[in-house]
Every structure is written in C-alpha cells, then in structure tokens.
Amino acid sequence: xxxxxxxxxxxxxxxxxxxxxxxxxxxxxxxxxxxxxxxxxxxxxxxxxxxxxxxxxxxxxxxxxxxxxxxxxxxxxxxxxxxxxxxxxxxxxxxxxxxxxxxxxxxxxxxxxxxxxxxxxxxxxxxxxxxxxxxxxxxxxxxxxxxxxxxxxxxxxxxxxxxxxxxxxxxxxxxxxxx
Numbered sequence: 001x002x003x004x005x006x007x008x009x010x011x012x013x014x015x016x017x018x019x020x021x022x023x024x025x026x027x028x029x030x031x032x033x034x035x036x037x038x039x040x041x042x043x044x045x046x047x048x049x050x051x052x053x054x055x056x057x058x059x060x061x062x063x064x065x066x067x068x069x070x071x072x073x074x075x076x077x078x079x080x081x082x083x084x085x086x087x088x089x090x091x092x093x094x095x096x097x098x099x100x101x102x103x104x105x106x107x108x109x110x111x112x113x114x115x116x117x118x119x120x121x122x123x124x125x126x127x128x129x130x131x132x133x134x135x136x137x138x139x140x141x142x143x144x145x146x147x148x149x150x151x152x153x154x155x156x157x158x159x160x161x162x163x164x165x166x167x168x169x170x171x172x173x174x175x176x177x178x179x
Contacts, residue, residue: 034096037130047170048125051136053163055144056117061155065118065147066111075150076109079120083107083143087124087135094138098130105135107143120144133168 026037065075072078084105091099104125111118122139124132144160151158167177 044127044129045170046127047131049133049136049168050123050166051140052121052166053140053144054117054119055147055158055160057158058155059116061151062116072150078150079109079143079146080107082146083122083139086142087139090135090138094134097134100126100128102126107139118147131168131171133165
C-alpha cells in the first residue's frame with residue numbers, strides 16, 4: 001500500500017514570494033536568482049556613507065593598546081590601514097557589489113576608557129553611479145577585526161558590536177540618516 005503524496009506548499013507559494021522579493025530586493029531577478037544591478041543609466045553624483053562600530057575589551061588590553069606596548073606594533077595604525085584597504089577591496093569580498101573608484105576613505109579609531117572599548121567611525125566618498133554604504137561598513141568591520149587579531153593573544157573575549165550605517169547621501173534616494 002503506498003502512502004499518499006503530500007503536496008508541497010513551498011512550491012505553490014514560491015512564485016508569490018519571488019514576485020514580492022523582486023519588488024523589494026534589487027539584487028534578485030524575476031526568477032528569484034541573485035544578480036548584479038545595472039547602474040549604467042544612473043547619474044554620476046557625489047556619494048558619501050558613514051558607518052560605525054565598537055570593539056569591547058578588557059581594561060588591561062585597552063591600556064596595552066594605548067601605551068603602544070603591544071608586541072605586534074602600533075595596533076591602531078594597523079587597524080586604520082586595514083579599514084582603508086577593506087573599503088578599497090569591498091567588491092572583491094561581496095559578490096554582487098560594484099567596484100567603485102573611491103575619492104576618500106577616513107577611518108577614525110576612538111579609545112573609550114570608561115567603556116573599555118574602541119569605537120570605529122568610517123566615512124567613504126565617491127563620485128559615481130552607486131553608493132558606498134558597503135564600503136563604509138566593510139571598513140568598520142575590518143578595522144575592528146584587525147584590532148581583534150592584534151590583541152587576541154592577550155584577550156580572546158573581545159566583542160565587536162553595534163556595527164551599523166549612520167548616514168548616506170547622494171544618488172536618487174538622496175540623504176538618509178539613522179535617527
């Protein structure tokens with residue numbers, strides 16, 4: 001005796017899900033497949049994105065970084081350079097991200113002794129056809145990850161947190177700011 005076949009609800013619902021996804025997600029085509037967005041018809045505009053994040057650590061780790069006594073050298077300089085390089089290489093790291101000629105990348109690392117943390121703030125600019133939000137977020141992530149890498153021998157409990165886009169400007173959608 002054969003068992004009755006169950007009807008798959010996911011197959012029947014899939015076209016509706018695809019239709020909604022393609023209306024909302026620009027990196028998905030009508031068939032629900034990943035695609036790179038064509039930005040060729042977009043206007044060249046000045047674009048900027050600002051992102052931030054924090055790495056929390058033990059007080060002794062922060063003091064070691066600030067005193068410059070780390071065996072690996074200037075931890076903050078290495079993290080700053082890593083953030084800049086990450087912004088420049090974002091398209092190599094994120095599959096559907098456009099390669100963008102950046103005009104400026106600024107990575108600021110602010111130690112916060114009261115919170116036993118280092119805050120990272122990245123600003124990225126270009127004149128182009130697509131935004132630089134991913135580049136700003138990549139800069140923050142890699143700067144913080146470099147801090148972790150350089151300090152992990154003395155503090156494996158560090159936590160990277162609150163990584164987020166703060167603002168973006170330029171392009172058709174204009175200005176956006178986190179409130």
